[in-house]
């Protein structure tokens with residue numbers, strides 16, 4: 001099992017693996033040679049073949065099979081190869097002379113027609129190393145091939161696609177007439193191996209030994225080491241050391257061998273060379289240790305700049321990381337500055353000051369320069385402030401767009417003074433109207449921006465610039481990240497919602513609603529009297545329509561302007577009759593011009609009817625609930641029961657009488673969780689109209705209402721709890737969405753409700769399936785058709801004059817009876833073939849119409865079959 005898994009893991013169980021097993025080859029690689037030979041046909045004519053790196057012997061098997069009988073086949077590998085008939089094998093390293101000698105002794109003075117090489121180094125470490133070892137191995141095998149191949153012979157070798165590839169091909173081309181690289185189908189695509197078939201060995205008398213020397217063949221390797229960026233760096237060798245410095249974890253081979261006279265791998269150099277040298281990076285890459293041996297170097301050890309860290313780093317450069325090398329580079333710079341080898345990068349201001357001191361400057365010029373400096377500093381500061389203010393503004397706007405914050409939040413973030421903006425836009429008309437006159441939210445935001453930038457400026461002046469900057473930076477990053485996340489979440493939600501058909505309906509509704517949004521009643525003097533007669537609902541609709549007309553084509557800002565410029569409504573007539581039935585007096589609403597539309601709507605309520613707007617503020621403070629003002633006088637006298645019944649009455653009254661319902665002054669100020677309540681309600685209503693109440697909770701509540709166990713007010717009141725009005729400000733939209741879904745009160749369900757729901761479901765279940773329903777409908781339709789036909793006939797009978805009335809009546813009765821009756825199936829009489837009927841051919845005596853003869857055997861068999869079918873059906877159902 002383990003073995004099988006291992007093979008599967010390596011992906012070996014492919015077609016060729018199975019084929020090799022089937023055909024008795026020791027390795028799937030045998031098919032590579034088969035396919036190569038199929039293409040180039042070098043084995044059939046070969047009399048002698050050397051297979052280098054032949055274990056376990058797949059290629060040898062192929063050679064033995066395809067080569068003529070009595071051919072000489074020699075296989076060499078590091079590992080011993082199990083004997084193969086007609087094949088001589090031995091274990092040896094093909095890079096050694098011992099191997100060469102062994103082959104020589106085996107071949108005597110024969111020459112090989114084919115030399116095969118499928119070697120792969122048994123390293124299995126880094127890819128670069130593997131590839132290079134492979135290239136070296138190829139070069140060694142080519143050396144053997146050049147020695148043992150006959151002129152015109154073929155050399156087949158495996159190479160890896162690597163930087164050495166072209167060099168190898170170049171060498172092959174020097175020794176062979178035809179060189180072709182190919183990848184047989186059995187070679188896996190994922191493998192970097194390529195097979196090069198070199199044909200027509202030129203057998204030159206003298207071959208330059210450099211062709212077999214990796215140092216020469218791959219000599220530009222040292223200059224083609226990949227740089228830090230992963231690009232081939234073909235520049236000076238010195239650069240490679242730089243690469244080593246900044247990528248120390250990558251070990252590279254010393255491909256170019258040792259320098260003349262230098263046979264060690266360890267290099268030590270004095271610190272002076274590092275400090276005074278022009279190429280410190282190359283130095284760090286080529287040296288193992290920096291020593292402090294000279295007097296000067298020893299002195300450097302005493303300097304503050306030479307920290308213990310630096311000394312430790314100098315001990316062994318080969319173990320250092322990027323950071324350590326940077327420390328050394330910094331140390332070098334510091335030291336060079338101290339030694340005066342490098343000038344310090346002083347700030348320009350410092351330099352300017354030095355110039356001022358040294359130069360004899362005219363006082364006027366000095367003043368001018370000073371002024372210029374101050375100006376430029378101020379300009380820079382203003383620019384900085386502006387940038388910061390813009391950033392804050394942008395952030396706030398972005399937050400608002402993402403619905404993370406309401407305009408009120410801006411105030412909250414600020415201070416108590418500005419906190420008033422958000423709340424007073426409802427209650428403090430003067431203050432708010434002033435704010436709104438200036439430009440509404442934008443003004444508030446501007447003010448906020450100004451405030452915040454002032455604050456920031458103060459902070460900046462007080463505190464450390466660097467710390468503040470970094471803090472701000474961090475804050476900005478965090479905010480940007482949050483915004484990004486929220487934005488992503490929103491777009492995710494959008495995507496989800498777009499898919500949702502319900503959402504589309506919702507959206508369409510909301511758009512309609514927005515278009516029709518009621519912006520309060522605007523006074524129309526001319527139709528005062530009409531409005532008195534009209535019902536409240538009509539009035540509201542009319543006003544809605546008017547508001548819609550006026551606002552439909554304009555954007556919100558235009559609307560604001562319109563409100564401001566339109567003549568203020570002078571008076572408002574209350575239309576509802578009070579408990580006494582008398583009409584109330586007309587209220588004067590003065591400063592509507594200065595109010596926002598929402599504020600107008602709010603103050604258009606009757607509650608404010610008697611009061612001058614200037615007084616409203618005071619009233620607000622006194623009374624908590626604005627709506628209850630009108631009933632104040634009575635309330636004290638009434639007991640709790642009366643109160644309840646009055647509330648009910650009020651609710652009923654409200655349906656018939658016109659009452660200005662206060663619209664939420666600002667949607668952002670509403671602190672309920674469920675944002676789409678209205679739409680949801682509409683949908684629910686529609687659903688209820690269509691399907692009735694579908695949940696046990698809904699049925700429970702409905703039953704309670706119908707049975708007068710609870711009043712509507714009670715139900716509404718029960719829906720509130722201490723968390724209902726929790727602020728949703730600053731809460732991320734995903735949280736609100738979750739809350740909307742899951743944060744719901746558990747409504748107790750009654751047994752009756754469950755029973756009712758179950759009964760309904762049962763009725764639903766009991767409904768016939770479609771086919772049955774269709775059949776029934778067909779039947780009904782046919783019956784109706786029959787009846788119609790009969791009636792037509794009856795009419796005809798009625799119109800004939802040949803018949804007496806009595807006859808007519810009889811005839812019609814018959815026709816109608818026929819029309820009502822369904823077509824009866826023609827009866828088939830069953831005649832049992834026994835007694836006189838046994839073995840009877842033809843119609844039995846006394847039997848009229850259709851008949852069928854049955855015998856007892858047949859009857860039994862039929863019954864048995866029916867029984868079986870029934871049993872089968874039952875089994876299937878369970």
Ligand SMILES: C[S@@+](CC[C@H](N)C(=O)[O-])C[C@H]1O[C@@H](n2cnc3c(N)ncnc32)[C@H](O)[C@@H]1O
Pocket residue numbers: 026027029030052053054055056057058059060076077078079092093094095118119120121122137
């Ligand atoms: C892919 S296998 C060859 C498979 C063979 N062609 C066959 O069909 O069975 C590669 C072989 O190269 C051998 N090898 C690697 N380096 C070698 C070296 N320096 N001298 C001899 N054989 C070597 C390995 O021992 C290994 O068996």
